[in-house]
Amino acid sequence: xxxxxxxxxxxxxxxxxxxxxxxxxxxxxxxxxxxxxxxxxxxxxxxxxxxxxxxxxxxxxxxxxxxxxxxxxxxxxxxxxxxxxxxxxxxxxxxxxxxxxxxxxxxxxxxxxxxxxxxxxxxxxxxxxxxxxxxxxxxxxxxxxxxxxxxxxxxxxxxxxxxxxxxxxxxxxxxxxxxxxxxxxxxxxxxxxxxxxxxxxxxxxxxxxxxxxxxxxxxxxxxxxxxxxxxxxxxxxxxxxxxxxxxxxxxxxxxxxxxxxxxxxxxxxxxxxxxxxxxxxxxxxxxxxxxxxxxxxxxxxxxxxxxxxxxxxxxxxxxxxxxxxxxxxxxxxxxxxxxxxxxxxxxxxxxxxxxxxxxxxxxxxxxxxxxxxxxxxxxxxxxxxxxxxxxxxxxxxxxxxxxxxxxxxxxxxxx
Amino acid sequence: xxxxxxxxxxxxxxxxxxxxxxxxxxxxxxxxxxxxxxxxxxxxxxxxxxxxxxxxxxxxxxxxxxxxxxxxxxxxxxxxxxxxxxxxxxxxxxxxxxxxxxxxxxxxxxxxxxxxxxxxxxxxxxxxxxxxxxxxxxxxxxxxxxxxxxxxxxxxxxxxxxxxxxxxxxxxxxxxxxxxxxxxxxxxxxxxxxxxxxxxxxxxxxxxxxxxxxxxxxxxxxxxxxxxxxxxxxxxxxxxxxxxxxxxxxxxxxxxxxxxxxxxxxxxxxxxxxxxxxxxxxxxxxxxxxxxxxxxxxxxxxxxxxxxxxxxxxxxxxxxxxxxxxxxxxxxxxxxxxxxxxxxxxxxxxxxxxxxxxxxxxxxxxxxxxxxxxxxxxxxxxxxxxxxxxxxxxxxxxxxxxxxxxxxxxxxxxx
Numbered sequence: 080x081x082x083x084x085x086x087x088x089x090x091x092x093x094x095x096x097x098x099x100x101x102x103x104x105x106x107x108x109x110x111x112x113x114x115x116x117x118x119x120x121x122x123x124x125x126x127x128x129x130x131x132x133x134x135x136x137x138x139x140x141x142x143x144x145x146x147x148x149x150x151x152x153x154x155x156x157x158x159x160x161x162x163x164x165x166x167x168x169x170x171x172x173x174x175x176x177x178x179x180x181x182x183x184x185x186x187x188x189x190x191x192x193x194x195x196x197x198x199x200x201x202x203x204x205x206x207x208x209x210x211x212x213x214x215x216x217x218x219x220x221x222x223x224x225x226x227x228x229x230x231x232x233x234x235x236x237x238x239x240x241x242x243x244x245x246x247x248x249x250x251x252x253x254x255x256x257x258x259x260x261x262x263x264x265x266x267x268x269x270x271x272x273x274x275x276x277x278x279x280x281x282x283x284x285x286x287x288x289x290x291x292x293x294x295x296x297x298x299x300x301x302x303x304x305x306x307x308x309x310x311x312x313x314x315x316x317x318x319x320x321x322x323x324x325x326x327x328x329x330x331x332x333x334x335x336x337x338x339x340x341x342x343x344x345x346x347x348x349x350x351x352x353x354x355x356x357x358x359x360x361x362x363x364x365x366x367x368x369x370x371x372x373x374x375x376x377x378x379x380x381x382x383x384x385x386x387x388x389x390x391x392x393x394x395x396x397x398x399x400x401x402x403x404x405x406x407x408x409x410x411x412x413x414x415x416x417x418x419x420x421x422x423x424x425x426x427x428x429x430x431x432x433x434x435x436x437x438x439x440x441x442x443x444x445x446x447x448x449x450x451x452x453x454x455x456x457x458x459x460x461x462x463x464x465x466x467x468x469x470x471x472x473x474x475x476x477x478x479x480x481x482x483x484x485x486x487x488x489x490x491x492x493x494x
Numbered sequence: 495x496x497x498x499x500x501x502x503x504x505x506x507x508x509x510x511x512x513x514x515x516x517x518x519x520x521x522x523x524x525x526x527x528x529x530x531x532x533x534x535x536x537x538x539x540x541x542x543x544x545x546x547x548x549x550x551x552x553x554x555x556x557x558x559x560x561x562x563x564x565x566x567x568x569x570x571x572x573x574x575x576x577x578x579x580x581x582x583x584x585x586x587x588x589x590x591x592x593x594x595x596x597x598x599x600x601x602x603x604x605x606x607x608x609x610x611x612x613x614x615x616x617x618x619x620x621x622x623x624x625x626x627x628x629x630x631x632x633x634x635x636x637x638x639x640x641x642x643x644x645x646x647x648x649x650x651x652x653x654x655x656x657x658x659x660x661x662x663x664x665x666x667x668x669x670x671x672x673x674x675x676x677x678x679x680x681x682x683x684x685x686x687x688x689x690x691x692x693x694x695x696x697x698x699x700x701x702x703x704x705x706x707x708x709x710x711x712x713x714x715x716x717x718x719x720x721x722x723x724x725x726x727x728x729x730x731x732x733x734x735x736x737x738x739x740x741x742x743x744x745x746x747x748x749x750x751x752x753x754x755x756x757x758x759x760x761x762x763x764x765x766x767x768x769x770x771x772x773x774x775x776x777x778x779x780x781x782x783x784x785x786x787x788x789x790x791x792x793x794x795x796x797x798x799x800x801x802x803x804x805x806x807x808x809x810x811x812x813x814x815x816x817x818x819x820x821x822x823x824x825x826x827x828x829x830x831x832x833x834x835x836x837x838x839x840x841x842x843x844x845x846x847x848x849x850x851x852x853x854x855x856x857x858x859x860x861x862x863x864x865x866x867x868x869x870x871x872x873x874x875x876x877x878x879x880x881x882x883x884x885x886x887x888x889x890x891x892x893x894x895x896x897x898x899x900x901x902x903x904x905x906x907x908x909x
Binding site for chain 1: 504505506507509510511512514517518519521522529531532534537538542546564565568601605609647672683684686689703704705708750772774776781782786789791792795796799800802803806809839840841853889
């Protein structure tokens with residue numbers, strides 16, 4: 080069984096937005112055994128939409144369409160469905176009531192005529208109720224292919240998918256099981272990893288596929304397989320993963336989904352009943368955002384300080400003026416002092432401190448752009464390292480975030 | 495002239511990564527007058543890649559392919575190009591030297607045989623030098639369609655595109671001009687906006703297209719047009735934009751690209767010689783990240799504090815214990831006190847403070863999940879507002895970030 084995702088919207092084709100919907104839909108489909116064969120993004124153009132629907136019909140069993148269901152004139156997906164399915168509009172009473180209620184509750188007013196038009200739907204469609212917005216989803220069939228239209232607003236789409244679309248797919252299709260497992264590694268390049276595990280890779284069963292996903296400072300290794308017997312599938316993939324995990328134990332930090340490096344840090348801290356604070360200079364909140372992305376951070380995360388201006392490192396943090404003058408603001412002694420002061424001020428067991436020059440211009444010192452110092456204050460002392468992370472602002476920050484968590488995890492894991 | 499982007503990689507089709515490459519490429523192509531007709535994402539599968547190349551050849555003049563050029567076995571794009579163009583491998587001496595130099599410089603070692611294989615390229619290809627990685631780009635032609643292969647690692651792709659691919663496209667193709675201009679608005683829904691500007695929209699010239707891009711708490715309005723005479727194009731679109739900008743002056747904050755709300759805040763603060771600090775509780779660094787995303791923030795951004803644990807609001811910030819007990823930690827008086835303390839500690843003219851319950855579980859107080867208080871301390875006093883932003887952690891944080899900057903901009907704009 081194969082699916083195609085069609086995302087509609089000029090904003091995608093001109094690069095004004097990044098299409099995150101298709102990644103979300105793909106992930107959810109995989110979980111229920113539906114393999115995505117292709118993702119196609121096209122403009123709000125009638126001829127092109129009709130052509131894409133026709134092409135997809137010949138390729139796959141299930142077509143999920145997002146976008147173009149809004150109340151404004153540039154939204155033409157519903158009209159294209161009417162034409163593609165040779166259908167007419169009917170008014171859906173439930174959708175009409177829902178629109179009126181939403182407007183009353185959230186805006187305390189009557190909907191506009193353009194909003195009420197959203198209750199006009201193709202007569203042949205099964206309507207999928209959208210609790211979070213005014214545009215309903217639609218489920219239609221043509222020549223054994225199912226077409227589902229969903230709004231493009233990500234959170235509306237997500238709820239509609241979860242509450243209506245996925246359950247209906249599960250009910251209507253026979254699906255195999257798809258199983259992925261991804262090992263997270265830090266600190267070694269993909270070709271070195273491939274070299275180290277090449278004998279194992281060569282002997283992998285045909286039906287288990289290995290993929291390498293390199294990113295800044297880390298490589299993810301994914302094993303994927305598909306089959307009728309879920310337990311057998313899991314046993315096989317998990318078994319192979321166990322072997323490769325052992326071969327890479329020095330650089331592996333766990334498995335994706337089950338854990339991320341920040342989640343692993345959180346788990347260990349909670350386990351050890353320890354706390355964390357963050358003192359971020361040039362990373363400006365990037366570490367904090369990663370830590371607070373997950374609910375439950377409040378169990379171990381005390382808080383953080385972002386002394387962006389150099390003088391604040393002195394006035395708020397209490398780093399000594401002389402230390403900065405002697406070593407420069409981007410130096411190991413200053414990073415260490417920042418981390419120690421962080422631990423003290425926030426009464427935390429661990430504290431990460433970052434100081435560096437992300438670019439594109441030089442900072443208050445003489446240091447080269449891309450120079451980064453990271454320190455970790457731990458119960459048994461403070462450690463620090465200096466790096467040169469290139470000239471691209473975004474990369475310097477991202478690499479520093481990766482490295483800081485890698486250093487912290489190492490320290491915590493010692494206990 | 496039309497282009498298609500083909501992104502190759504199982505990781506895209508299973509939703510393990512979000513494809514950001516195609517948005518970047520689309521945006522850059524638009525700037526040089528190349529319209530992207532379709533974006534197609536497919537798996538690392540030979541038959542499918544060959545089919546997609548063939549389909550694209552029949553649709554467009556230019557096909558940009560990313561992904562599958564790495565040194566590991568799952569990378570098969572180059573092999574598919576050899577087959578599609580009925581070609582053979584030759585060794586490229588310049589690429590070979592570059593690979594050796596990269597390994598010596600960054601890893602201080604010899605490349606592995608798998609890395610050296612990256613110097614084997616299709617004989618008919620024009621090689622596009624990749625300064626930032628080992629996989630070169632390739633430019634090939636078949637039946638009047640140009641095919642370009644680039645690595646999938648985003649920063650390698652970006653530099654290759656900028657340094658080699660775009661200049662070669664400019665040289666080889668006759669292109670019209672494409673012009674987009676996007677007005678940023680805050681605080682009104684898309685159907686209300688459409689209602690207000692409907693007369694103007696109805697009378698827009700046929701060749702200028704209006705699109706609505708709704709997101710959390712804001713709507714972007716884009717005008718797009720294409721033509722041979724760039725100046726005429728700009729004059730027309732800018733003229734129409736001026737009209738609609740006036741009609742929406744109460745909710746418009748500027749134009750995309752030219753500015754974002756945080757950039758506008760930065761510009762005004764620099765103009766007025768004022769400074770900003772951030773006191774973020776549940777937003778945990780999200781505001782700081784937005785502010786420090788742009789180089790130059792150090793000219794007005796003093797820094798921030800993230801008192802995640804309630805007691806830190808007292809111990810570090812100096813908010814009074816009684817105030818929190820009396821009003822709850824998520825309350826207007828506490829938010830105001832946080833902002834005022836932030837201004838004081840960071841010696842900043844303005845300070846934003848956030849306190850709230852992002853969920854999914856309740857916090858230290860009795861407040862409903864989604865309750866948010868935002869305060870702005872300004873030179874002429876402190877203002878604050880309370881919101882209810884729903885039950886979805888991610889949305890509560892995102893909406894709060896939007897609202898906080900909206901409130902701050904209003905305050906700054908009073909001067």
